[in-house]
Amino acid sequence: MDERSLMGAPRASSTVAVQATNDDATASKLSCVTKGYIHDDFVHMFVRRSIKRAPLINRGYYARWATMRMLLKQFLDSGIPNGSGLPQKKQILSLGAGFDTTFFQLVVEEQSVHKFVEVDFAEVTKKKTMLIATKEVLVSKLGPTKPEIDPGKGEIVSEHYSLLPCDLRDLKTLDDAFTKAQLDAKLPTLILAECVLIYLEPTVSRQVVKWCAEKFETAAFVTYEQIHPDDAFGQQMLRNLESRGCPLLGLHDTPTLESKERRFTDLGWQRALAMDMDAIYHQQLDPIDRGRIERLEIFDEFEEWNIMQAHYCVAYGVKDDTGVFENFGFSDRKGANIEKPAIPPMM
Numbered sequence: 268m269d270e271r272s273l274m275g276a277p278r279a280s281s282t283v284a285v286q287a288t289n290d291d292a293t294a295s296k297l298s299c300v301t302k303g304y305i306h307d308d309f310v311h312m313f314v315r316r317s318i319k320r321a322p323l324i325n326r327g328y329y330a331r332w333a334t335m336r337m338l339l340k341q342f343l344d345s346g347i348p349n350g351s352g353l354p355q356k357k358q359i360l361s362l363g364a365g366f367d368t369t370f371f372q373l374v375v376e377e378q379s380v381h382k383f384v385e386v387d388f389a390e391v392t393k394k395k396t397m398l399i400a401t402k403e404v405l406v407s408k409l410g411p412t413k414p415e416i417d418p419g420k421g422e423i424v425s426e427h428y429s430l431l432p433c434d435l436r437d438l439k440t441l442d443d444a445f446t447k448a449q450l451d452a453k454l455p456t457l458i459l460a461e462c463v464l465i466y467l468e469p470t471v472s473r474q475v476v477k478w479c480a481e482k483f484e485t486a487a488f489v490t491y492e493q494i495h496p497d498d499a500f501g502q503q504m505l506r507n508l509e510s511r512g513c514p515l516l517g518l519h520d521t522p523t524l525e526s527k528e529r530r531f532t533d534l535g536w537q538r539a540l541a542m543d544m545d546a547i548y549h550q551q552l553d554p555i556d557r558g559r560i561e562r563l564e565i566f567d568e569f570e571e572w573n574i575m576q577a578h579y580c581v582a583y584g585v586k587d588d589t590g591v592f593e594n595f596g597f598s599d600r601k602g603a604n605i606e607k608p609a610i611p612p613m614m
C-alpha cells in the first residue's frame with residue numbers, strides 16, 4: 268500500500284500509524300487507571316511512559332471501558348450449565364486486541380473463560396509477546412500447563428490464552444489463528460472489535476463480520492467505533508486521523524447507528540443493536556459508578572462531551588439458537604432487551 272500522501276489527495280492508510288493507535292489506547296487506559304476511573308492491575312506493564320489525559324478523554328475512555336466490561340460480564344454470567352452442573356465453556360475472540368489486558372484481569376477476578384484469543388498485526392503481537400514473556404506475574408496467569416511462547420513469531424499458545432499474529436485484511440491468517448488457538452466453532456463466543464474495523468476498507472470489514480457469522484454457531488460480535496462523519500465534529504475527527512496516517516476508512520460505509528446494525532443483519536447475524544455513547548452513558552451504565560467517576564476531576568466541558576459521545580457507538584450482532592445470549596445486550600430502564608422484536612398486540 269502506498270503510504271505517501273499526494274498533494275490534495277486523501278492520505279493513504281499507513282500500517283505503522285494504524286498499529287500506533289494501540290499505544291494511544293493503552294496510554295489512555297493507564298491515565299484512567301491512575302486517576303481512579305477504572306481498575307486494572309496490569310496495563311502499566313504495557314506502557315513505556317505514562318501520560319496524563321484531559322478529564323474529557325478520561326471520561327470518554329471510562330465510558331468505553333465500562334460499556335465493554337458490562338457486555339463482557341453479561342456474556343460471562345449467561346448460559347446454561349452443562350449436564351454435570353459445571354458452568355458452560357465459553358470463548359472470547361478479540362480482533363485487533365492491541366495491548367489489552369482483559370485476559371489477565373479476568374484471571375485475577377476469577378472469571379476466566381475456556382479460551383481467550385487475541386489477534387493483531389504481527390508487529391503488535393511480537394511486542395506484546397515480549398512484554399508478557401519477561402514478566403513472571405503475567406506468565407504465571409497463562410495457566411497450569413507450560414505455555415508455548417515464541418517472541419520471534421509473536422505467538423503465545425496456552426491452555427486458556429492465545430495471542431496470535433493476523434492481518435484482518437487476509438482471512439487466511441484469521442483462519443490460521445482460529446485453528447492454532449483451537450477455538451471451537453460450537454462453543455458460545457464473544458467477538459470483540461474495539462476501534463478496529465473502522466480502520467479497514469468496508470469490503471474487508473464486511474468480510475470479517477461475515478467470516479465470524481459463518482464460523483461460530485452461537486456468538487455475539489461487539490464493535491466500538493465512530494459515527495456521523497458529515498457534521499463539523501465528524502469532519503474534524505476524519506481530518507485528525509487522516510493527518511496521522513490512519514484514516515477512518517470504514518466510516519462513510521457505516522456512518523449511522525442503523526448502518527452499523529445493518530452490517531450485522533446483512534451478513535449472517537440474527538439481530539443487532541447500535542447505541543451511541545451519549546445514550547449508553549446515561550441509560551446503560553451503572554448510575555452509582557457514574558456518580559463516583561464524575562467526582563474524580565473538575566469537569567466543565569459539557570458541550571464538547573455530549574458532542575464527542577454522540578460520535579461514538581457500540582454496536583453488536585447476535586447469532587443464537589440456544590438461548591445463551593437471551594439476556595445479552597442493552598436493555599430499557601426496566602431491564603427488557605430493547606432489540607427484541609415487539610410482540611404484536613392481541614386483536
Ligand SMILES: C[S@@+](CC[C@H](N)C(=O)[O-])C[C@H]1O[C@@H](n2cnc3c(N)ncnc32)[C@H](O)[C@@H]1O
Nearest residue numbers: 286288289292363364365387388434435461462
Ligand atoms: C485503536 S487500537 C485498539 C486496540 C484494542 N482493541 C483496544 O481497544 O485497546 C486498534 C488495533 O487494531 C489493530 N488492527 C488494525 N488493523 C488491523 C488489521 N488489519 N489486522 C490486525 N489488527 C489490526 C491495530 O494494530 C491496533 O492494535
